[in-house]
Amino acid sequence: MGLLRDLAAQVATQATIIEDTLEARNLPLPNFVPGSPISLPEGSEFRQLQEARDTLIDTARSIEHLATGPEQWMKTQHITKLSGDQVTLSVLAHFDFFSAVPLDGVISYADIATKVKLPEERVRRFIRHAMTNHIFSEPRPGFVAHTATSAVPIKFPALKPLIGFHSEECGPASHNIIEAMERWGGSEEPARSGYGILMGLNPDDDKDCVFRFVQEDGEGERKGFRLKRIGEAMDAMKGSGAYHVGHVQRGLDWAGLGTATVVDLGGSVGHLSIEVADKNPNITCIVQDFAELRPGFEALLPEFLSSRVSFQAHDIFTPQPVQHADVYMFRMVFHDWPDAYCVQMIQKVAPAMRKGNRILAIDCIIDRWNDVKSLTLDRLRTSADLYMMAMMNAKERTEDDWKALFAKASPDLEIKAFVKPEGSALGFVEVVKTS
Numbered sequence: 133m134g135l136l137r138d139l140a141a142q143v144a145t146q147a148t149i150i151e152d153t154l155e156a157r158n159l160p161l162p163n164f165v166p167g168s169p170i171s172l173p174e175g176s177e178f179r180q181l182q183e184a185r186d187t188l189i190d191t192a193r194s195i196e197h198l199a200t201g202p203e204q205w206m207k208t209q210h211i212t213k214l215s216g217d218q219v220t221l222s223v224l225a226h227f228d229f230f231s232a233v234p235l236d237g238v239i240s241y242a243d244i245a246t247k248v249k250l251p252e253e254r255v256r257r258f259i260r261h262a263m264t265n266h267i268f269s270e271p272r273p274g275f276v277a278h279t280a281t282s283a284v285p286i287k288f289p290a291l292k293p294l295i296g297f298h299s300e301e302c303g304p305a306s307h308n309i310i311e312a313m314e315r316w317g318g319s320e321e322p323a324r325s326g327y328g329i330l331m332g333l334n335p336d337d338d339k340d341c342v343f344r345f346v347q348e349d350g351e352g353e354r355k356g357f358r359l360k361r362i363g364e365a366m367d368a369m370k371g372s373g374a375y376h377v378g379h380v381q382r383g384l385d386w387a388g389l390g391t392a393t394v395v396d397l398g399g400s401v402g403h404l405s406i407e408v409a410d411k412n413p414n415i416t417c418i419v420q421d422f423a424e425l426r427p428g429f430e431a432l433l434p435e436f437l438s439s440r441v442s443f444q445a446h447d448i449f450t451p452q453p454v455q456h457a458d459v460y461m462f463r464m465v466f467h468d469w470p471d472a473y474c475v476q477m478i479q480k481v482a483p484a485m486r487k488g489n490r491i492l493a494i495d496c497i498i499d500r501w502n503d504v505k506s507l508t509l510d511r512l513r514t515s516a517d518l519y520m521m522a523m524m525n526a527k528e529r530t531e532d533d534w535k536a537l538f539a540k541a542s543p544d545l546e547i548k549a550f551v552k553p554e555g556s557a558l559g560f561v562e563v564v565k566t567s
């Protein structure tokens with residue numbers, strides 16, 4: 133049997149595991165029609181289903197690649213992914229095509245054009261491409277309806293800031309990586325990045341970066357809207373899949389800490405602390421981030437956690453004000469910064485720690501190629517790595533990178549464990565203060 137048939141047989145096996153698991157629990161099966169499930173179920177009882185799903189995606193992608201053929205694959209990538217998929221999603225989000233189409237029923241192209249204020253001819257062309265990705269359908273000629281995928285931003289408006297941030301800032305920043313490398317090679321200065329070129333940051337100012345720009349950009353009511361949007365985008369990531377905040381439960385023995393204080397540095401609007409405090413009644417969390425994120429935190433915090441989760445405006449490049457916390461947690465913070473800046477951050481926390489206190493770094497851990505178990509998750513991690521390069525000349529780190537980083541930052545911080553929960557894009561680096 134050749135590779136293609138071998139892979140096709142594997143697809144059938146994995147698809148059967150998924151559908152059998154769902155049917156055994158009377159759960160709906162995946163489909164494109166509106167009203168179909170928008171994600172597969174998660175949690176420990178669905179571990180086998182999730183593994184089958186990851187393998188199925190890997191296998192299906194390999195089949196697509198083989199069936200397309202290497203030559204054709206190479207020739208069509210840019211045009212389908214960049215000019216086609218990426219631009220279309222950005223346009224649909226920016227002009228809010230999603231809200232223009234009713235959740236129940238159909239609408240003509242002419243009426244969508246009126247709603248999104250674009251010429252009908254443009255509307256038709258973008259929707260025509262979107263339909264090749266199961267985004268919108270045309271159940272009868274000239275009329276458009278939602279699919280399960282196109283309905284997601286309507287059912288979860290929280291996705292809009294995420295798509296907006298990615299399509300208006302991250303995507304264009306990535307396109308500028310080539311120019312950034314032409315000008316500054318492998319610079320580790322945040323302003324000498326694709327984002328720096330996009331937004332006109334000062335390449336000679338080592339304080340200029342995404343985070344300063346998003347705080348200062350905009351006038352009047354729009355001032356700081358980009359920072360607020362990042363907060364909303366981060367919160368929107370928490371819900372499901374490889375970035376689910378629930379994975380945090382498997383990253384550390386939280387119960388083993390007993391009554392403990394956790395400082396959540398760069399904690400944004402507090403979604404991770406809320407998850408940790410909710411699941412661990414003995415833990416108190418302090419979220420630290422820019423003051424501008426406090427209103428978002430207050431809006432998100434459930435009343436029943438208000439005595440155990442609080443917000444403190446704090447700049448991570450200044451000395452840590454909370455002494456002797458059990459855990460100083462940095463989720464998706466170190467990956468935003470090149471090494472020299474991470475060293476500074478760690479050195480601002482280390483003096484506040486006493487023996488036995490921990491730093492918990494939660495970020496992608498890039499596996500050695502031969503250790504990769506899921507190409508799908510690996511692709512997410514390596515994409516995140518290149519995205520960090522585009523934004524800040526930063527990176528996702530391998531185990532060796534993490535060891536070198538903490539060794540450089542402080543002699544009495546020792547990595548105790550690397551934990552990589554299955555299905556999670558993010559790993560956990562547990563670091564203990566030894567003296």
Ligand SMILES: C[S@@+](CC[C@H](N)C(=O)[O-])C[C@H]1O[C@@H](n2cnc3c(N)ncnc32)[C@H](O)[C@@H]1O
Binds near residue numbers: 399
């Ligand atoms: C990628 S987000 C991660 C947010 C959150 N920890 C999570 O896992 O979703 C990085 C966070 O770092 C914060 N940040 C960046 N620079 C900072 C600084 N100098 N002081 C405090 N927070 C900062 C940003 O505001 C943002 O909330």
